[in-house]
Amino acid sequence: MEKILVGLKRAVDYNVRVRVKSDGSGVETDGVKMSINPFDEIALEEALRIRERGEASEVIVLSIGPGDAQQQLRTGLAMGADRAILVEADAALDALDRARVFKAIVDREGVELVVLGKQAIDDDNNQTGQMLAAVWDRPQATFASEVAIDGNTARVTREVDAGLETIEVDLPAVITADLRLNDPRYVKLPDIMKAKKKPLDTLALADLGIEASPAIEETHFAPPEARQKGIMVDDVSGLVTALKDKGLI
Amino acid sequence: MANVLLIAEHDGTNLNPSTAKSVACAANIEGAEVHVLVLAADAAGVAAEASRLDSVAKVLTVSNPANENALAAVLAPQIVALADGYDYVFGPSTTFGKDLMPRVAAMLGVNQISDIMSVEGSHTFKRPVYAGNAIVTVNAPEGHTVVATVRTASYRAVGSDNAAPVEAVDPGVELPTHTRFVELQTGQSDRPDLQTAARVVSGGRALGSSESFDIIYALADKLAAGVGASRAAVDAGYVPNDMQVGQTGKIIAPDLYLAIGISGAIQHLTGIKDAGTIVAINKDEEAPIFEVADIGLVADLFDAVPELTEALD
Numbered sequence: 001m002e003k004i005l006v007g008l009k010r011a012v013d014y015n016v017r018v019r020v021k022s023d024g025s026g027v028e029t030d031g032v033k034m035s036i037n038p039f040d041e042i043a044l045e046e047a048l049r050i051r052e053r054g055e056a057s058e059v060i061v062l063s064i065g066p067g068d069a070q071q072q073l074r075t076g077l078a079m080g081a082d083r084a085i086l087v088e089a090d091a092a093l094d095a096l097d098r099a100r101v102f103k104a105i106v107d108r109e110g111v112e113l114v115v116l117g118k119q120a121i122d123d124d125n126n127q128t129g130q131m132l133a134a135v136w137d138r139p140q141a142t143f144a145s146e147v148a149i150d151g152n153t154a155r156v157t158r159e160v161d162a163g164l165e166t167i168e169v170d171l172p173a174v175i176t177a178d179l180r181l182n183d184p185r186y187v188k189l190p191d192i193m194k195a196k197k198k199p200l201d202t203l204a205l206a207d208l209g210i211e212a213s214p215a216i217e218e219t220h221f222a223p224p225e226a227r228q229k230g231i232m233v234d235d236v237s238g239l240v241t242a243l244k245d246k247g248l249i
Numbered sequence: 250m251a252n253v254l255l256i257a258e259h260d261g262t263n264l265n266p267s268t269a270k271s272v273a274c275a276a277n278i279e280g281a282e283v284h285v286l287v288l289a290a291d292a293a294g295v296a297a298e299a300s301r302l303d304s305v306a307k308v309l310t311v312s313n314p315a316n317e318n319a320l321a322a323v324l325a326p327q328i329v330a331l332a333d334g335y336d337y338v339f340g341p342s343t344t345f346g347k348d349l350m351p352r353v354a355a356m357l358g359v360n361q362i363s364d365i366m367s368v369e370g371s372h373t374f375k376r377p378v379y380a381g382n383a384i385v386t387v388n389a390p391e392g393h394t395v396v397a398t399v400r401t402a403s404y405r406a407v408g409s410d411n412a413a414p415v416e417a418v419d420p421g422v423e424l425p426t427h428t429r430f431v432e433l434q435t436g437q438s439d440r441p442d443l444q445t446a447a448r449v450v451s452g453g454r455a456l457g458s459s460e461s462f463d464i465i466y467a468l469a470d471k472l473a474a475g476v477g478a479s480r481a482a483v484d485a486g487y488v489p490n491d492m493q494v495g496q497t498g499k500i501i502a503p504d505l506y507l508a509i510g511i512s513g514a515i516q517h518l519t520g521i522k523d524a525g526t527i528v529a530i531n532k533d534e535e536a537p538i539f540e541v542a543d544i545g546l547v548a549d550l551f552d553a554v555p556e557l558t559e560a561l562d
Contacts, residue, residue, distance in 0.1 A: 012379070017382070018382040020382075027383050094360045096359070096360045118497070119497070121380065121496070124378050125363050126363060127351035130350075131354065131361075134325065134354075134355035140352065140428075145490065160344040160433075162260070162433060163433060163436050164489075165432070167430055167431055170427040170428075179497060180490060213359065214359055214393045215390060216360045216362060216387050219386045220386040223382070224382065224384055227541050227543070230543035230545060231543070232539070232544075232546070233544060233546050236546070236553050236556040236560055239557065243528070243544070246543075248505050
């Protein structure tokens with residue numbers, strides 16, 4: 001195939017302990033480290049491996065969000081993507097709108113495979129890949145832990161509650177990456193220098209002529225209810241006593 | 250009146266417990282009339298089970314060999330065709346529902362609310378974000394179908410003293426053939442199912458090997474418990490993926506949860522926050538798991554776990 005499209009979402013870094021703003025309007029993002037959503041990094045790694053095996057010729061990374069998302073796209077280029085597209089939009093854009101943006105880029109570029117992370121670790125929605133497959137009317141292979149391309153089909157092993165499910169899909173298709181699909185490569189300094197010369201195009205959301213979906217409104221953020229402070233026991237017999245006291249054994 | 254179409258999860262023979270929990274959520278919508286939709290190769294057995302669930306007004310069935318395996322691309326167009334006239338379309342937030350429901354939502358032209366943990370009003374819901382570090386209240390747009398998944402750990406299954414009518418329906422749509430089931434490899438186990446077990450014992454990276462997990466299994470068997478694991482233990486290959494508990498694994502709510510050699514990363518804690526009692530055994534007294542544990546024991550797990558197993562005789 002020719003082109004693979006990969007989504008890179010700018011999200012609060014995996015290691016940040018997120019705090020809710022005191023006025024409940026959202027979570028604190030000022031001065032907080034931002035990174036590529038970890039599942040998207042896995043998606044990009046898989047796309048790069050497919051290209052490196054000679055099964056595709058170009059990997060395009062796409063981010064939908066504020067201008068700052070250029071940083072994540074540059075990281076993606078340093079990992080090995082050939083070029084990048086930023087569609088400037090509000091960070092809180094709903095998943096169906098994101099899916100429609102992906103679809104617009106798929107049509108423009110003639111993409112045959114889209115690889116996305118299965119979910120973003122900020123909104124934890126787990127929707128965009130499935131929605132893209134729907135608006136594109138193409139197969140979806142979500143939560144992938146193994147991908148094999150064979151001509152015009154892909155064989156994908158999926159992590160499901162019951163175990164590992166394997167399905168076969170015709171291309172074009174959407175694949176979403178789960179944790180154990182691969183270990184993303186580390187970026188080396190010379191790659192960062194090279195990435196600065198790779199093309200990064202910026203588009204405005206309005207340029208794509210996308211119809212806005214009925215939005216879900218986020219009205220209030222609150223910290224989760226804290227669990228009551230527990231007790232420490234000194235040894236196993238203390239543990240057994242505590243469990244008996246609670247009527248659990 | 251608020252009509253809810255709830256998509257049943259099943260394995261072709263038995264209804265998955267996620268369905269009864271999702272019914273409990275749907276029943277919280279004021280004036281809800283809940284219809285359960287069973288899409289299967291032969292829906293009769295599963296439909297009979299669904300018709301016994303309390304709060305269910307009707308069970309709809311579609312029996313079609315194409316529905317033998319739950320492929321989202323095959324199921325979604327049937328659901329969309331049958332969703333006409335419903336105000337809500339719900340599914341469980343299991344891998345089944347997570348795969349399927351966004352496809353349904355997009356085909357209906359609406360966004361989806363993932364992981365409902367409480368119903369606050371006809372269009373207002375609470376859901377977790379940032380691995381459960383924040384709970385957001387969301388409003389779905391009025392005048393559109395509400396498509397959502399239910400965070401099943403937030404709900405107790407409804408009872409099963411009902412006898413709702415069962416009705417076969419025909420979605421009358423052409424189904425795609427671009428997506429084909431190949432196989433399902435499932436870790437056969439006689440132990441209680443991780444997602445529904447009243448007790449769960451989980452092991453972490455500190456176990457150090459696949460073989461060491463034997464002491465976790467031995468303790469679990471003594472307690473008639475399900476067995477889970479942290480992401481680190483799964484990544485290290487000690488246990489299969491279907492045992493992972495946490496943000497991207499299974500979200501569970503057992504009465505008793507024992508975290509053995511699990512440090513307690515926030516991504517793990519979000520998977521157990523609804524557990525009744527959390528017990529932590531860890532060598533590192535600074536481990537974050539102790540911040541959420543109801544009972545904590547600082548000890549070498551290789552001493553403490555066999556000792557505990559023996560003490561339970």
